[in-house]
Amino acid sequence: MTNATVELLAKDLNHAGGVHCPSPLAKMEVANT
Template sequence: MSTSFSVELLAADLNPQGGVYCPSPKAEMAVWNSHPKVYLDVARTGEAKCPYCGTLYKLKAGEHVGGGH
């Protein structure tokens, strides 16, 4: 049915909380005809998989989020 897709992200692609929303234009998805919008926390582990469509959002190698607190 749905095929798994991977999207490589730069740290600048993440919102201030370290995440992205799916569906996303970065994944070449039209928001109007896709599944409900879901927040994915990419910064926590460097990647997150959408529970609806299976798209994997991951940070590009060498990218870092935040500067530490």
């Protein structure tokens, strides 16, 4: 697994302060399947 720099915006966080993945805008896939 490689580490990558990820920039997040406030709107990318859910109400719990977590990141919603996959992100529809970034077309991200779930990493831990």
